[in-house]
Amino acid sequence: xxxxxxxxxxxxxxxxxxxxxxxxxxxxxxxxxxxxxxxxxxxxxxxxxxxxxxxxxxxxxxxxxxxxxxxxxxxxxxxxxxxxxxxxxxxxxxxxxxxxxxxxxxxxxxxxxxxxxxxxxxxxxxxxxxxxxxxxxxxxxxxxxxxxxxxxxxxxxxxxxxxxxxxxxxxxxxxxxxxxxxxxxxxxxxxxxxxxxxxxxxxxxxxxxxxxxxxxxxxxxxxxxxxxxxxxxxxxxxxxxxxxxxxxxxxxxxxxxxxxxxxxxxxxxxxxxxxxxxxxxxxxxxxxxxxxxxxxxxxxxxxxxxxxxxxxxxxxxxxxxxxxxxxxxxxxxxxxxxxxxxxxxxxxxxxxxxxxxxxxxxxxxxxxxxxxxxxxxx
Numbered sequence: 001x002x003x004x005x006x007x008x009x010x011x012x013x014x015x016x017x018x019x020x021x022x023x024x025x026x027x028x029x030x031x032x033x034x035x036x037x038x039x040x041x042x043x044x045x046x047x048x049x050x051x052x053x054x055x056x057x058x059x060x061x062x063x064x065x066x067x068x069x070x071x072x073x074x075x076x077x078x079x080x081x082x083x084x085x086x087x088x089x090x091x092x093x094x095x096x097x098x099x100x101x102x103x104x105x106x107x108x109x110x111x112x113x114x115x116x117x118x119x120x121x122x123x124x125x126x127x128x129x130x131x132x133x134x135x136x137x138x139x140x141x142x143x144x145x146x147x148x149x150x151x152x153x154x155x156x157x158x159x160x161x162x163x164x165x166x167x168x169x170x171x172x173x174x175x176x177x178x179x180x181x182x183x184x185x186x187x188x189x190x191x192x193x194x195x196x197x198x199x200x201x202x203x204x205x206x207x208x209x210x211x212x213x214x215x216x217x218x219x220x221x222x223x224x225x226x227x228x229x230x231x232x233x234x235x236x237x238x239x240x241x242x243x244x245x246x247x248x249x250x251x252x253x254x255x256x257x258x259x260x261x262x263x264x265x266x267x268x269x270x271x272x273x274x275x276x277x278x279x280x281x282x283x284x285x286x287x288x289x290x291x292x293x294x295x296x297x298x299x300x301x302x303x304x305x306x307x308x309x310x311x312x313x314x315x316x317x318x319x320x321x322x323x324x325x326x327x328x329x330x331x332x333x334x335x336x337x338x339x340x341x342x343x344x345x346x347x348x349x350x351x352x353x354x355x356x357x358x359x360x361x362x363x364x365x366x367x368x369x370x371x372x373x374x375x376x377x378x
Contacts, residue, residue, distance in 0.1 A: 003040060096128045165274065165278060236262060282318060286307045292323040332365035
């Protein structure tokens with residue numbers, strides 16, 4: 001097993017029933033992470049719990065729909081969370097760093113690369129990076145509403161996989177308040193058992209994975225989405241119970257703990273996994289059926305196959321490619337801006353120079369900087 005591990009700790013693993021921080025569990029987890037580091041592993045910790053600890057500190061029960069109050073709780077709670085982590089890791093001679101990320105930080109290529117460089121530097125300095133979503137600035141409601149514009153993660157389960165993709169991690173451990181993925185609902189069915197190994201995510205598994213925890217945002221459904229991204233990116237992922245004694249060390253020692261999701265193939269190249277899962281799409285290009293079939297067979301996208309463009313994007317942005325049915329079937333990095341593509345759509349390559357006065361590349365999107373959706377071959 002490789003040496004770079006992303007450990008995601010859910011709200012339910014670091015808080016008590018009333019939402020206040022559970023220091024005993026936090027101590028257990030930080031002891032295990034410190035032991036793993038001593039054994040030569042590099043660990044990135046993705047930790048929830050800021051909103052819950054802010055609520056407990058303020059002693060006010062939130063209205064579930066009051067987003068601004070939750071953001072205020074996150075601002076209060078994040079400092080508390082980090083202070084405890086700092087003290088707990090300090091007992092082992094380890095320093096910590098706070099890394100707050102928004103969806104936009106991973107959707108933008110420059111800040112994505114920058115984030116990777118900073119995480120790499122922290123690990124080389126023997127510092128434990130502690131990552132959380134920046135709840136104070138990150139809200140779906142204030143995202144620009146434009147056709148084809150979307151960003152990708154909605155909670156720390158997905159964030160942990162995107163981080164693992166970014167830093168090319170060797171394993172992701174998602175710790176929760178359940179022992180793994182069950183073959184039924186354990187609260188309703190006493191015979192429900194943990195599935196030890198998942199090699200393919202079936203519609204049946206998706207049906208099982210419904211239901212949410214009280215304080216956290218992500219139920220088993222988002223964990224399954226996270227596992228699916230990890231499997232397709234070529235990174236193994238384990239879902240286990242954060243309160244199980246020695247859970248992290250047992251997983252690293254290869255013991256049968258929780259549910260292990262086996263990768264579907266080789267690791268996806270870093271740029272491809274970013275296009276597929278990290279990037280937000282900044283707009284949309286609609287192509288004709290001929291262009292769609294050519295792309296599915298391995299061709300690049302040329303101007304002649306483009307019918308229309310939506311949204312505003314610049315060179316180097318990731319855009320969504322849809323067919324005549326308006327369904328996204330691929331996404332990729334564009335060599336031309338939306339304004340330029342509007343002028344040259346439907347034209348043969350030889351006509352581009354006449355219209356623009358220059359030709360940057362004959363391909364609008366090169367095939368190797370494209371990810372095909374819902375098809376094993378990316």
